[in-house]
Amino acid sequence: MEDLILVTGGAGFIGSNFILQWLAPESTGVLNLDKLTYAGNLSNLESIQSNQYRFEGGDIVDRGLVCALLTREKPRAIVHFAAESHVDRSIHGPDDFIRTNVNGTFSLLEEARAYWSALPESDRALFRFLHVSTDEVYGSLGPSDPPFSETTPYAPNSPYSASKAASDHLVRAYHHTYGLPVLTTNCSNNYGPFQFPEKLIPLMILNACQGKSLPVYGDGKNVRDWLYVEDHCRAIRKVLARGRVGETYNIGARSEKNNLEIVGAICQLLDGLRPADPVVPHNQLITFVKDRPGHDRRYAMDTRKIERELDWHPQESFASGLEKTVRWYLEHEDWVRSVTSGSYRQWMAKHYASER
Numbered sequence: 001m002e003d004l005i006l007v008t009g010g011a012g013f014i015g016s017n018f019i020l021q022w023l024a025p026e027s028t029g030v031l032n033l034d035k036l037t038y039a040g041n042l043s044n045l046e047s048i049q050s051n052q053y054r055f056e057g058g059d060i061v062d063r064g065l066v067c068a069l070l071t072r073e074k075p076r077a078i079v080h081f082a083a084e085s086h087v088d089r090s091i092h093g094p095d096d097f098i099r100t101n102v103n104g105t106f107s108l109l110e111e112a113r114a115y116w117s118a119l120p121e122s123d124r125a126l127f128r129f130l131h132v133s134t135d136e137v138y139g140s141l142g143p144s145d146p147p148f149s150e151t152t153p154y155a156p157n158s159p160y161s162a163s164k165a166a167s168d169h170l171v172r173a174y175h176h177t178y179g180l181p182v183l184t185t186n187c188s189n190n191y192g193p194f195q196f197p198e199k200l201i202p203l204m205i206l207n208a209c210q211g212k213s214l215p216v217y218g219d220g221k222n223v224r225d226w227l228y229v230e231d232h233c234r235a236i237r238k239v240l241a242r243g244r245v246g247e248t249y250n251i252g253a254r255s256e257k258n259n260l261e262i263v264g265a266i267c268q269l270l271d272g273l274r275p276a277d278p279v280v281p282h283n284q285l286i287t288f289v290k291d292r293p294g295h296d297r298r299y300a301m302d303t304r305k306i307e308r309e310l311d312w313h314p315q316e317s318f319a320s321g322l323e324k325t326v327r328w329y330l331e332h333e334d335w336v337r338s339v340t341s342g343s344y345r346q347w348m349a350k351h352y353a354s355e356r
């Protein structure tokens with residue numbers, strides 16, 4: 001085995017943050033397998049100087065490609081981010097979610113199993129398949145329910161979360177049935193640089209700057225636990241290095257906020273940073289729109305296991321992480337322009353027309 005990790009979906013939001021963080025202190029190699037869907041942007045990774053990084057364009061569903069890569073590159077781990085990740089898109093069109101999240105994870109597992117089975121025994125003990133998943137697999141909490149723990153029964157409510165739940169179950173089964181050394185992480189909502197502006201925080205930042213309405217679904221009281229993306233990446237590195245094989249780890253910030261609080265905080269930051277924007281104060285732009293079908297009311301994570309076993313704790317507070325994020329979007333107009341071209345505009349027109 002080589003001292004190299006295969007990252008899937010490394011041109012997306014969390015994957016690119018993970019690769020940038022990995023290459024900063026580590027000297028080991030990264031091969032990034034990404035299909036470059038609308039959500040994948042190689043410009044996220046253009047600051048990389050290291051000769052330890054390589055990109056391979058391709059689809060995780062393509063078993064021939066995955067087999068060839070594993071045989072040729074001999075990675076010591078697979079860190080699996082690649083997915084369709086946007087709940088609203090899964091409601092409009094679930095097919096790609098089943099294809100990539102379920103069939104794609106299955107393809108990776110099958111090829112990983114074949115590769116791992118043929119390794120010498122000492123390497124087999126070291127190999128890891130780390131599956132990156134979400135808190136949404138656990139369903140929705142009431143206002144006073146305890147947070148999700150690793151033993152909370154799965155109850156996914158959207159085609160996205162159902163596809164992620166299915167992939168989590170496959171990963172689990174490959175450990176129990178075949179002994180594949182897997183690890184699963186279930187994380188809460190991430191925010192930070194390079195997040196595609198279809199998601200709440202970047203969408204609201206960009207709309208507010210342009211004087212466009214800020215479309216809040218339903219009553220705006222749905223609660224999420226917001227984690228700065230670099231803290232998520234640090235957690236994944238800890239799980240990869242020291243997580244117990246076959247285990248799952250919940251990751252979150254213990255930072256529950258409802259959507260109106262999030263949008264209000266963004267508006268307040270922008271009032272200070274962009275006093276000459278078309279509409280100030282920015283919160284005048286808040287518009288309540290039709291709710292997301294099946295909209296989960298509240299997510300919250302019990303993170304005691306990863307804190308206790310791996311001594312992981314988030315380093316960023318919500319206030320500091322949000323300010324960094326807002327400033328990042330304001331300072332990266334070229335990136336924003338490059339990702340908000342044709343297909344993005346079509347999505348926005350179609351989706352937000354149906355929200356009214």
Ligand code: NAD
Pocket residue numbers: 008009010011012013014015033034035036037038039040041058059060061080081082083084085086100104132133134135164186187188189190191196
């Ligand atoms: P993203 O949508 O920003 O990026 C997904 C990446 O996967 C893109 O680069 C895309 O090109 C690639 N991809 C999609 N289909 C592919 C395929 N068939 N073959 C190869 N590459 C493909 O997603 P993200 O927000 O970075 O999420 C990454 C992972 O983390 C996902 O598995 C998601 O379920 C999980 N997750 C996300 C969050 C969050 O808040 N964003 C929270 C918890 C877990």
Ligand code: DAU
Pocket residue numbers: 085086087088133134135136187188189190198199200201203215216217222223224259292299
């Ligand atoms: O919880 C982890 C999940 O977080 C990840 O698994 C998903 O990949 C990721 O997309 C995210 O899912 P959410 O549905 O929670 O994120 P999103 O940014 O789409 O929405 C956050 C909240 O904001 C949610 O309650 C819906 C609401 N919302 C979203 C948009 C895009 C609005 O009110 N208006 C909007 O325009």
